[in-house]
Amino acid sequence: MNGPIVYVDDEPTLCRLFDLHFGGAQLPARSFSDPEAALAFLDETPVSAVLCDYRMPAMTGLEFLARMPQDVPFYLITGDHSFREEADANPRVTQVVEKPFEYDALIAELRALLD
Amino acid sequence: MRGLPIPLALLDTRLRYVAWSEAWEQAHDLVGAELEGEAYGERGPAVPEEELHALRRCLQATTCDSQDLVPRRRPQGGVDYLRRRISAWHDPEGTRLGVYLYLERITEEVETRRQLREREGFIDLLFERSSVGMNLCRLDGLWLESNPAFLEIIGYPRAEADGGLTYWQLTPPDYEAEEAEQIAQLQATGRYGPYEKEFIRKDGTRVPVRLHGFLVERNGEQFIWSLIEDISERRRLEAQYREERIKAIKTSKLAVLGELAAGVAHEINNPLAIIEGYVQLLRQGEPSPELLAEALEKIGEASDRAAKIVRSLRKIAREDSRAAPQPVSLCAVIRDTLELYSRRFRTHGVELRRALEVDGEVCVRANELSQVLLNLLNNAYHAVEGDAQPWVELRTERRGSAIGIRVSDSGAGVPPALREKIFDPFFTTKEVGKGTGLGLSISQSIVTELGGSLAIDAEWPSCSFLVELPLEQGASK
Numbered sequence: 001m002n003g004p005i006v007y008v009d010d011e012p013t014l015c016r017l018f019d020l021h022f023g024g025a026q027l028p029a030r031s032f033s034d035p036e037a038a039l040a041f042l043d044e045t046p047v048s049a050v051l052c053d054y055r056m057p058a059m060t061g062l063e064f065l066a067r068m069p070q071d072v073p074f075y076l077i078t079g080d081h082s083f084r085e086e087a088d089a090n091p092r093v094t095q096v097v098e099k100p101f102e103y104d105a106l107i108a109e110l111r112a113l114l115d
Numbered sequence: 116m117r118g119l120p121i122p123l124a125l126l127d128t129r130l131r132y133v134a135w136s137e138a139w140e141q142a143h144d145l146v147g148a149e150l151e152g153e154a155y156g157e158r159g160p161a162v163p164e165e166e167l168h169a170l171r172r173c174l175q176a177t178t179c180d181s182q183d184l185v186p187r188r189r190p191q192g193g194v195d196y197l198r199r200r201i202s203a204w205h206d207p208e209g210t211r212l213g214v215y216l217y218l219e220r221i222t223e224e225v226e227t228r229r230q231l232r233e234r235e236g237f238i239d240l241l242f243e244r245s246s247v248g249m250n251l252c253r254l255d256g257l258w259l260e261s262n263p264a265f266l267e268i269i270g271y272p273r274a275e276a277d278g279g280l281t282y283w284q285l286t287p288p289d290y291e292a293e294e295a296e297q298i299a300q301l302q303a304t305g306r307y308g309p310y311e312k313e314f315i316r317k318d319g320t321r322v323p324v325r326l327h328g329f330l331v332e333r334n335g336e337q338f339i340w341s342l343i344e345d346i347s348e349r350r351r352l353e354a355q356y357r358e359e360r361i362k363a364i365k366t367s368k369l370a371v372l373g374e375l376a377a378g379v380a381h382e383i384n385n386p387l388a389i390i391e392g393y394v395q396l397l398r399q400g401e402p403s404p405e406l407l408a409e410a411l412e413k414i415g416e417a418s419d420r421a422a423k424i425v426r427s428l429r430k431i432a433r434e435d436s437r438a439a440p441q442p443v444s445l446c447a448v449i450r451d452t453l454e455l456y457s458r459r460f461r462t463h464g465v466e467l468r469r470a471l472e473v474d475g476e477v478c479v480r481a482n483e484l485s486q487v488l489l490n491l492l493n494n495a496y497h498a499v500e501g502d503a504q505p506w507v508e509l510r511t512e513r514r515g516s517a518i519g520i521r522v523s524d525s526g527a528g529v530p531p532a533l534r535e536k537i538f539d540p541f542f543t544t545k546e547v548g549k550g551t552g553l554g555l556s557i558s559q560s561i562v563t564e565l566g567g568s569l570a571i572d573a574e575w576p577s578c579s580f581l582v583e584l585p586l587e588q589g590a591s592k
Contacts, residue, residue: 011385013413017392020406024399055381057461079384099384100391 003046004028005110008038008064009053009077018051021103027110035064042069048114051097051106054078054087065092073113077101122220125204127213128174130155130167142220155216163187166199173201173214184225196225248324248343251331256282259338268324268345270316285314287321301339305330311346323350363557382424382458386417423454440565442587443481445511445518446474452485453509456492460507465499470510475518476587483561484584487569490554491522491580498526498578517567520582521575528578534571 005027007018015031022029030047032038035058042050049072054061061076062083068074073094076087087093094113097106116125116134122142124135132150140146143159155170156162166185173179180202187195200217242249248265252258261276269276269285286294290312301307308327316322328341393410396402402410449471460467477484492507499505507524529537538555555569562569567584575581 011389013389013417014385014392017389017396020396021392024396055458055462057464060462078381079388080380100388103392103395 002048004030005049005051005114006038006042006047007031007051008035008056008061009033010035010056010058011053014053017103022107025107025111027107035059039064039067039069046070047072049073049075049094049110051075051077054083055080062086062090062093065090073110075106122218124155124216124218125213126155126170126216128211130170130174130214133213139218142218160187160190169199169201170214170216173203174211176203179203179214184221195220195222197221248326248341248345250341250343252282252339252341254337254339258282265343268316268322268343269314270318270322275317285316287313287315301328301330307339323347360557360560379424379455382455383421386421389417390414438480440478440480442476442478444474445477445484445520445584446471448479448481448484449488449509449511449520451481452488452492456489460496463496463500464505465496466504466506468506468508468510470508473511473513473518475511475513477518477565477584478587479565479584484565487558487561487582488520488522490558491582494554494580495522495524495526495578499524502526514583516586517583518586520584521572521579522582523575523577523579526578529571531573534573537571538569 005022007015007022007029009015009018009031010033012033015033018031019029028048030041032041035052035056038050038052041047047070050068050070052061052064052074054076055078056064059067060083061078065074065076071092074092076093076096077099078096079099081098084096087096116123117137119136120138121136122139124139125133127133131152131154135150137146140148145159148158150158156167169181173181180200182198182200185197185199187197189195198217198219198221200215202215203211204213204215206212242262245262246264248268249262250258250265251260257278258276258280259278261273263273266273266276271280293310293312297307297310306327306329309325310327311323311325313321313323323346324343325346326341326343328339331338331340393414396406397410453467453469457467488509492509495507499507502525505525507522510521510523512519512521538559559569562582562584565584567582569580569582572579572581
């Protein structure tokens with residue numbers, strides 16, 4: 001693993017939950033409720049994967065992906081399906097994860113992918 | 116004899132002129148001719164063979180007196196009509212001396228009578244064949260003459276209707292007030308209607324009709340002449356139109372809901388993700404008291420949020436388009452609607468300004484009003500999408516005895532040429548498949564039905580749609 005797993009979601013409570021779950025699983029993790037701050041972080045720091053919410057006030061998850069400076073596994077997290085086709089057509093999207101999701105299953109999957 | 120003012124000639128037994136009147140000379144173009152002893156028909160217009168036969172028959176009979184109307188072809192073309200009378204001429208002893216021949220040209224009278232008959236026939240034809248019901252009745256309502264179209268409307272045969280039925284027998288009692296009004300009008304102006312009522316048909320069913328009429332006088336007596344139109348088909352179409360409109364409202368509501376669904380799914384799945392996330396943490400083992408307290412608080416908040424969304428959604432989707440409008444606070448309806456929709460604006464960086472200081476009670480179906488607002492907000496959203504600094508503003512304002520809801524935006528506005536068109540059904544400026552083109556037309560009809568109006572306010576400095584709704588009495592705050 002080259003760096004932390006980054007989580008981006010405008011919902012602060014979900015960022016907090018990400019920290020609690022991934023921290024508890026001994027995985028290096030960083031969460032951001034502001035996508036611009038996350039992009040700035042990605043400019044500076046190599047990361048091993050990005051999990052990003054789709055619907056955010058400042059930009060969508062796919063807009064975030066387009067501006068992402070690193071080519072790492074990208075998980076698009078979402079509560080609705082309205083953009084599903086667009087996401088599936090994007091080769092850089094590793095997987096679309098629907099809310100609510102199982103943290104344990106996601107952690108296991110990322111561990112397998114990154115080890 | 117000469118001076119008699121009638122065209123008369125006296126012929127002897129060999130049909131030669133014995134005497135004749137000046138009027139005869141004039142009638143036969145023989146003015147001033149010396150005819151005595153000359154055979155009838157030798158000069159002047161040719162005498163048809165049939166007439167010579169008739170004259171000879173008369174000479175052979177002991178008595179004769181025939182009178183008939185005979186057509187006679189004119190030399191220059193056309194036909195003259197002559198009244199002809201032939202009678203026997205005897206001396207006082209009874210000896211046959213010849214015949215009286217009376218020939219009067221009555222072409223003009225015959226023509227006039229024929230034209231009159233034709234016109235009467237034509238009027239009869241109009242009466243009989245007209246698809247509009249026609250009827251003549253006495254002032255007391257007794258029907259005297261009905262045309263087939265009218266008999267068809269009331270379902271009675273002519274034998275039972277004319278002279279047997281009265282207007283009042285077929286008028287349902289619930290039209291008493293309207294009838295009194297029409298009678299007053301008839302007395303004052305000589306005319307009544309047009310107005311709409313029903314007749315009770317022979318089979319007991321009611322038929323909707325539109326009728327009007329006027330007073331006519333015949334032989335010193337007054338009658339009422341009426342024209343009656345069966346409007347069942349029109350009524351059926353109107354009912355069908357109402358049905359279709361309700362369906363269209365539902366369909367467009369579904370379309371709006373479809374757009375909403377994505378946002379709503381997000382709004383509900385976020386709190387669910389929070390609840391799930393904490394539950395999964397708590398299941399991992401002995402939680403610290405701090406974590407337990409945090410989890411309880413966040414789970415509580417999240418479920419409140421989800422419940423609120425569901426409540427708002429239910430208010431909008433409730434299928435009560437037939438229910439009677441209820442007095443509600445306008446701003447409450449606006450807030451419920453924004454609860455669902457404002458997220459979309461936030462998500463796409465469109466500033467949603469609210470100026471809801473003015474509130475008042477309006478009598479509406481909340482879900483329909485929400486639909487109107489959603490439609491206007493949705494249009495505004497699409498109009499500013501992609502602008503550098505997009506904003507949409509929703510403000511309420513007092514407008515006389517009405518309350519206004521103004522939705523304005525930072526977009527370019529509606530070009531003057533399209534200002535009327537945009538309210539037409541199926542007119543859309545959105546890409547194919549993106550808009551139904553029904554939104555504004557349905558919104559306008561919803562607002563109109565509530566006694567309000569929906570229009571573009573061209574005076575406003577930015578693109579602005581204004582909904583006006585009448586305020587409930589004394590309810591303004």
